[in-house]
Amino acid sequence: DIVMTQSPDSLAVSLGERATIRCKSSQTILYSLSNKNYLAWYQQKPGQPPKLLLYWASTRESGVPDRFTGSGSGTDFTLTISSLQAEDVAVYFCQQYYTSPPTFGGGTEVEIK
Amino acid sequence: QVPLMQWGSGLLKPSETLSRTCAVYRGSFSGHYWNWLRQSPGKGLEWIGEVHRDGNTTYNPSLKSRVTISVDTPKNQFSLRLTSVTAADTAIYYCARSNCTSTSCFQAFDMWGQGAMVTVSS
Numbered sequence: 001d002i003v004m005t006q007s008p009d010s011l012a013v014s015l016g017e018r019a020t021i022r023c024k025s026s027q028t029i030l031y032s033l034s035n036k037n038y039l040a041w042y043q044q045k046p047g048q049p050p051k052l053l054l055y056w057a058s059t060r061e062s063g064v065p066d067r068f069t070g071s072g073s074g075t076d077f078t079l080t081i082s083s084l085q086a087e088d089v090a091v092y093f094c095q096q097y098y099t100s101p102p103t104f105g106g107g108t109e110v111e112i113k
Numbered sequence: 114q115v116p117l118m119q120w121g122s123g124l125l126k127p128s129e130t131l132s133r134t135c136a137v138y139r140g141s142f143s144g145h146y147w148n149w150l151r152q153s154p155g156k157g158l159e160w161i162g163e164v165h166r167d168g169n170t171t172y173n174p175s176l177k178s179r180v181t182i183s184v185d186t187p188k189n190q191f192s193l194r195l196t197s198v199t200a201a202d203t204a205i206y207y208c209a210r211s212n213c214t215s216t217s218c219f220q221a222f223d224m225w226g227q228g229a230m231v232t233v234s235s
Contacts, residue, residue: 040221049207049225050158061223093158097220101173104158 002026002096006105012113019081021108023094028074031098038098041070041079043090044107050093054079086112114138117226119208121193125233131195135208135226142166142189146211146218149182149193152228153204163211163220164191198233206231 003026013019029038037057042050052061057077058070067082081088089112094105121133135147149161162172164182172180181194195202210224 038219042222049209049228050222051225052212052221052223055212055219055221055223095158095221100171100220101175102160102220104160106157 001101002029002099002103004094004096004103004105006092006094006108008108009106010109010111012111013081013084014113015086016083017113019084019088019110021079021092021094021110023072023077023079023105025075025077025096025098029096029098030074037073037077038096039070039072039077040095040097041068042093042095043088044093045090053092081110084110084112115227116140116224117208117210119206119226119229121229123229123231125198125202125231127199127233127235128197129233131198131202131206131231131233132192133206133208133229133231134190134192137189137191137210140210140224142186145213146220147184147191148209148211148220148222150207150209150222151202151204151231152207155201156204159204160220161193161195200233202231203233204231205229 005024039057041054044050054070069080091107116139119135143166146163148163162182164170164184166186179196184191205228207228208226209222212221212223
């Protein structure tokens, strides 16, 4: 199975400031023929299921604010929240779907400083 | 109305069989793959398996010997059976939909049910 490793485990950011979460896969999740990275990002708030934010590493799901940006390729990826809002307090997960079984990172908890 | 609603056993004893069913109330049932996942403090988020309307299934190898996922297309429902449960199967169980375009599906999950706590305890 592909192992997904996120860092940091948690971070505290002031309102309006940038939050950066990293995700590393144990092998490439870039499919060369399509030049697509098989990576998704999710947001999970307490008591709720995960919510899909981004797929193909950088494509926003419908309705996701543009302050959420995904970048990276191959094995190293980043989720950036450009200007943290109070409603962004949550745990964020990355997930690869390059090979089955799909696997998730351990999560990064984002809170307000 | 929630798009996915599940029901089933919530408290089990070791060696019993976990059974849950998920009903799809929003969107196309036939054009997607339907999944079961679970989340626990120890293992994090774990994909259990998927089913298509034609009955085609794929399972996580780590659970394959104990898992069966089935589909009832006329009812827009799919079900999970997990046999011989232990305390390690204690988790929140989710049903979810795979993201699909007009030509293909991929295992990013764009619709989730609310989740249900399943506890295995003697």
